[in-house]
Amino acid sequence: MxxxxxxxxxxxxxxxxxxxxxxxxxxxxxxxxxxxxxxxxxxxxxxxxxxxxxxxxxxxxxxxxxxxxxxxxxxxxxxxxxxxxxxxxxxxxxxxxxxxxxxxxxxxxxxxxxxxxxxxxxxxxxxxxxxxxxxxxxxxxxxxxxxxxxxxxxxxSSGESLHRRGYKTATNIAPINEVLAAGLIMLSGWDGQSDFMDPMCGSGTVMIEAAMIACNIPPNLMRKEFAFERWQDWDVDLFEKIEESLLKKTRDFHHKIIGYDKSPSAVRKAQDNVKNAHLDEFIKIKHEDFFKTQKGGDKHLHMVFNPPYGERLDIDMEKFYADIGTTLKHGYPGTHAWFITSNLEALKHVGLRPSRKIKLFNAKLESRLVKYEMYAGSKKAKKQQLDS
The missing domain is CATH 3.30.2130.30 (VC0802-like)
Known part of the structure; x- marks a missing residue:
């Protein structure tokens, strides 16, 4: 003590x-x-x-x-x-x-x-x-x-910020911070017991963090250095023992993690980062426009993503967010979809009622993490089924 x-x-x-x-x-x-x-x-x-x-x-x-x-x-x-x-x-x-x-x-x-x-x-x-x-x-x-x-x-004791995990070599415009990505997934309650999807995966951060959570892999194993390694009382044997004890607690994952992006360069970057993180056996990335897709199979799907906010990309945000709502409603029954945005005006155009709203910040941007529950069939039918 x-x-x-x-x-x-x-x-x-x-x-x-x-x-x-x-x-x-x-x-x-x-x-x-x-x-x-x-x-x-x-x-x-x-x-x-x-x-x-x-x-x-x-x-x-x-x-x-x-x-x-x-x-x-x-x-x-x-x-x-x-x-x-x-x-x-x-x-x-x-x-x-x-x-x-x-x-x-x-x-x-x-x-x-x-x-x-x-x-x-x-x-x-x-x-x-x-x-x-x-x-x-x-x-x-x-x-x-x-x-x-x-x-x-x-x-x-850390040195460089701990969000720099060490697996990212390639990023896109406005990449999501690794700590923010991990926190969003944890707030969404994902426990690795279902398929997971990021339909706008960018450089792959959300999927990589999700895979590490599912397998209980320590997030900072790949870092080159922590500041404490230069301290006068640095104990390399103790560090290796701690590392080993954490690695013993990893677990198997029996579901799929899927990523889509409509940009071929984003897909390539995501694939590189996933490979660097040694997680390619769990994560599959496809070159797809989310708005032209629908869910395969009837198993529960857990979705977390970081859509554009309009800060750095010149697109019609109201239409974009309306398309998110339409795609979820018609293409993704049996899905819990979570996403973060700082564009609170565009959020009104999703056209679905969120079941949760959590205030967060993405860098200095005040944002909301929202949850939409897509039921197979109508919500009313789902409720009757649960009540009976």
């Missing part, structure tokens, strides 16, 4: 409860939900496990100190008091990022610069030498977070 410490996992708005559930399932202690973050307690091995195994986390931070700050000089003095030599050698390299929500401190880059000066000046005084700054591959990445007058200084 003495080796446990507090950590903070950052996530997207609307995914906090999903992330808390993931953390509990992995074995985290003292899980507390915040806004766009969840705090928890665990040891070093659990920090490795969280980075490897969480689908909806963007970063795992290890807080070092929290204190009140009233001025830039105050920040400098308090950051300088931290024993940085415990975490980094004077010949190592450093990067700092800052986020600020404060009327006193308004410029995050300046806060990062001031914190860097404090760390470097401490090294000069204590060691007579200072670490270099390396924004791309630092030995230590420090996160400074100021909320009004409360400053938290953390070590960033």
């Amino acid at each position: 003495d080796n446990n410490f507090k950590m903070v996992a950052k996530t997207l708005f609307g995914f906090e409860e999903l992330l808390a559930k993931e953390l509990r399932n992995l074995g985290a202690q003292e899980v507390k939900v915040g806004v766009r973050n969840v705090s928890f307690v665990g040891d070093k091995g659990f920090m490795y496990k969280a980075n490897l195994g969480l689908r909806t986390a963007i970063k795992i931070l290890k807080p070092l100190k929290t204190f009140r700050v009233v001025s830039e000089q105050d920040l400098y003095d308090k950051v300088k008091r931290i024993a940085w030599e415990k975490y980094l050698s004077e010949s190592g390299s450093l990067a700092i990022d800052a986020t600020v929500h404060s009327h006193i401190f308004t410029h995050s880059k300046y806060i990062a610069l001031k914190s860097k000066d404090a760390i470097v000046d401490r090294f000069r005084e204590v060691k007579g030498e200072r670490p270099n700054i390396d924004l791309r591959f630092p030995d230590l990445k420090v996160n400074i977070h100021i909320d009004r007058q409360l400053c938290t200084v953390s070590l960033d």
